[in-house]
Amino acid sequence: MKRPVLYLVVLFGVASLAFGAGSGESSGDAEESVTVTIGYNRFLESSFGEGPAPLEVIRDEVADQYPDINVELNIMPDDTSGMRDAIAVWMNAGDGTVDIYGIDSPWVPEFGRAGWALPLNNRIPSLSRNYSENGLDTFSYDGSILGVPFWGSVSGLYYRTDLLEEYGFEPPQTYDDLIRIADEITEDRSELTAFTWPGANEESLVMVFSDFLHGFGGSYVDSDGAFAFDSEEAVEALSFMKRLIDEGYTPEQTTSWRGEESRRRFVEGNAIFTWHNSDLVIWLDDPERSEIVGNWDFITPPAQPDGEAVSISGGFAFGLNPHSDNPDAAEAVLEVIASMPVQKGFAMAWGPVQYYNGLYEQEEVLEANPNADRITDVVENSISRPPSTDYTELSSILQEEIHTALTGGKTPREALEDATDRIERMK
């Protein structure tokens, strides 16, 4: 009669022994060395320039300074929303799966408010000495530095210098200029696409819209500090984006394009203009990857006469998980990441922009980034994305409504009025 209970007890006993043996093994390893896990996308294992992949540089530097610390990469989604959602789940669950993780610049107010990243001011005091104020401000919340910047970017307009020269045009200063240039060149060269930009329902769309918004004289907030995404200027900006698609300046497929698909035609030599982040500058002159070597330039996107020409800044920093199982080791690795050799490694592998002081005075770094000076003006015109402690929600609403307008579900005015209404309700 007691046999079934006995079987169950034996079963649990065997299982416990099996699991116990497994965990005993790992704790034995843990006594010898500590593993620090970095949560970031697969690109940490890739190099787009002359240097080795940043992860390799991090591992080498950590091995030199802390032989008992192993560095592992937990590969997270390329899509920043997917990455952010995974981090949010870990943080909310108090999970230590990753010790160090990537923070996108617009997440900073949100992560600061939620306490999802440990302040680094006292943990890595050299940060304020070694990094530009601008770089640290981007990743600070309420005076606390929440991340070690390792990569920055700005959006801008890439154009074909050879085509504009051939047809006698200067780079476009206004969107009317851009249309005029596109009309004339495509009339003669109908196989060319005028202007490509990422129009899929994702984060880049907010950046593209932000450029157009300011270019048409709008701004994120009005004089009272309320969000002004439904201003006349904003409606005009979104209507212009829709017009680009409707009139064929931008292919209709753009509403499903992310950055990679959007830049493809330009890189292959089949587009006159493209909107993209500054990270192309490191490889657009590589003949193995680009058909337009030496025939391109990068400028701040145009603006109408009453508008403001701006580029949108972005970038990532590494933050420290408050729930890390190895806080001391994680802090040590983060300090290594904050040091010159690793920052130099990022500059050699991923190109500009890094915020480490004096990095771009080094000959080796300048040689690896011959086009670094092309982004200087663009960086000077850069602004951040709409500031909010609920940025993810705000961005998601903007993405949805703008995308709905671009795909014909609402008029630009309806979409922007709905977006503003939803953002108001989100409080």
Next chain:
Amino acid sequence: MKAYHHEGRVAAVLLFPAAAALFVFYYYPIAQSAIYSVYDLRYTTDWLEAPFVGFGNYAVALTQPEFWSAFRFTALFTVGAVFLDFWIGMIFAAATFWVHRRMRALLRAIIIIPWAIPNVIQASIWRWLLDTDVGLIGDLMVRSGLVESPPLFLSNQALAMISVVWAYVWKGSAISAIFLMAGLATVPHELHESARIDGAGPLRRFFSVTFPVILPTIFVTLLFRTRDALRVFDMIFGLTQGGPGNATETLSTFTYKVYFSFNRYGEGSAYAIITFLVIFAVSAVYLRQVSHRFHARA
């Protein structure tokens, strides 16, 4: 009597792991969501420290236009998907009885393949097939002269809705077919023979003989397929992420967004409970019908 008690204990012991798993993975999360849903929880799930808002989150949820938009699409999706699912599944299932015995195993294997592929993988496959730039379907349509340029399957509002239903039905019809094959196998051959002798044609035999016999199976099939369609998540999330705009947003993807992306754990839990109640109500109606049919037969 003693043997009966012994069997009862064995049954209890054997059922314990399943019951425990059911509690941990089903009832506990439902109870937890119900608790969260009456607290104002943002960026934290520490409900003991959070303000109690009663049904406030439900009131907010039910007045959000985005929720009703997701509700409408979910209803539309469910009706379309279950209808197609069922009839295509029925044709597949019936076909396995029409073909020669040698072909039957092959046909069944072909039907089962979509069922065996995980939803997320299927979503990726369909995303590639429907891609405007490199997708096979658009390319074939252009090559065959049907269209000049590949249709915007996933970024045109109407086409995206049709695409997600179709991608879902591709797998769903296989599941329906598996259920219905089991039902069709129970139909006595003699009944068909009698009907045939009485002069009934194939359609008449199907609707007057087969259909009534397998009605309980049909209800069970519809119950499972409706429940799955109402809570669809992975196919939508993998294929369109609720877009273009929010045209293909379902109750589940909307709930996910509010809960995980916006960190509104209280409000997100209210949406989850509402979704649960909708599915529960629809399931109850189906179960009542099944029970009614069984009793009527008994």
